[in-house]
Amino acid sequence: MQSSTLASACNPKASVNGFSRIGLPKLHTEAVIAMALSSNFNKPFGDPSNYPPAAGDEDIRALLHRTADESAVFKHQFPPRFPISGRTYFGGLPTAPADFRWPRAPDGTPYSFMAQVDCAELPDFQLRKFLPASGVLHFFVNWDVFDGLDEAQSWPNHVVLSRDTTEPCREVRPPDDLPPCYGASNARFYFPWLEHTDRHDYPRAFARKAMTMGVVRTFAEEHPRELDGNSAGRYQQIWEEEQAAELARFYGDPVIADALPGPKDDFAARRTVQRPTTTFPAGWIDIEVFCGLFLKEVLERGIKQIERGKDAAGQPWPVDPAAVRAAYENALTTANGWIERSRSAGLTSPVPEADRMAFWSWLEEMNAAAVDPITDSRCARVLNQLSWKTVRTGAHICLSASEAASSLVPEEMMGELRMEHSVLVAGKWPRRAGRHQMLGAGRDVQGAPRRHTLAAGDPLLSDVLLLQLDTDWAVPWMLADCGVLQYWISVSDLRAERFDRVRVTIEGH
Known part of the structure; x- marks a missing residue:
């Protein structure tokens, strides 16, 4: 509602629907205001000829497919096979050359390792040329981001590129002062069985999970501004249908399985x-x-x-x-x-x-x-x-x-x-695997994909989604409140392989 209209409706000396409020009995005042708000609530303002056109289903589908981006996506290997030999995996410890340096926050606290991707193993997809042809990208996070410290999002070296060398790679020994997973102040919430033991031996690395990569087209969740706002609900429905169909091409049909029954209750x-x-x-x-x-x-x-x-x-x-x-x-x-x-x-x-x-x-x-x-x-x-x-x-x-x-x-x-290891699950199973991806349209939780949009006047400053790590019960990762951890890099930094300048966002519900 426009501010002038709202002010008029709440001003006891203003007219409401053409009638003067002066002299109305006090008991009727709130009712008249409510009538004014109700009558104007669904009424758009301005010249109707300037309204954006209402979108039909075919228009929405055409827009989705026209603006879709291909993404490299990840699928859990289930059941897992041992040993995990590939260099693309989530959790565990990084595999890197001998000169690898563990990244740290400005105060010296080591970051926690989350995942790594062997660029030589990436599938061929639309935006593949923007990523290195070889080498391994290691992804880290500092737990200050989880505690809401905004400046921590732009601290350097959340991502480290290990270039291929003639020396063999090895599993990197973690620093002695590496904090536990989720940080010293939060670990007890995620590992509650360790809180009252004699040794608070919280894990400092997540379980290592082998991942398989593929290609999926991803569609932007945000309702485009060029469409009529009344299309927003239908846009979301069609987006869910089209995105689910795209995901099924790689992940397969939604999984149907029996959960562990609860205790008998008689x-x-x-x-x-x-x-x-x-x-x-x-x-x-x-x-x-x-x-x-x-x-x-x-x-x-x-x-x-x-x-x-x-x-x-x-x-x-x-x-x-x-x-x-x-x-x-x-x-x-x-x-x-x-x-x-x-x-x-x-x-x-x-x-x-x-x-x-x-x-x-x-x-x-x-x-x-x-x-x-x-x-x-x-x-x-x-x-x-x-x-x-x-x-x-x-x-x-x-x-x-x-x-x-x-x-x-x-x-x-x-x-x-x-x-829990499947992205697509039939029914209302609440603990499915996360949708992890490189590049493309990411998951929109609290607006990070909308904020990281084209910078005014310079396309090279536009941010792209380098990696998305989703809440995933199979790792297990609980990112904020069933949220998502996203790594952002500008087009110019991506082309220059300046991965030390990646910024991170963590958002939950």
């Missing part, structure tokens, strides 16, 4: 410790994750509830605080003991049957000793919730660790994992 089952899979805990990582989550539950909810003396409903709890607290302390000691055993045995090693039975006996004993089936941190309801969280976490870790570790992944998890 009255008797809710009071029973249930196994999420037939082999759980399959690997020692399952026991470490479960016990770490149990520590978090007891320390952050159970003991604090005793200190308050009330349950979540405000009722006095427990009847014997000293006894329950002593039982909690004993359970914490046992959980820490299991964690130490897990680390000594090797986290991705199989759990012997005797240890598996001893672990389950401990859970059942805690449930039997719980003083109620809802509030007590030892009750089956809580233990089952932790078990289901654990089996999902452990399956991802084992799947990416090695051939032997991947064999520990429960069969019941494979359908869910397949969907």
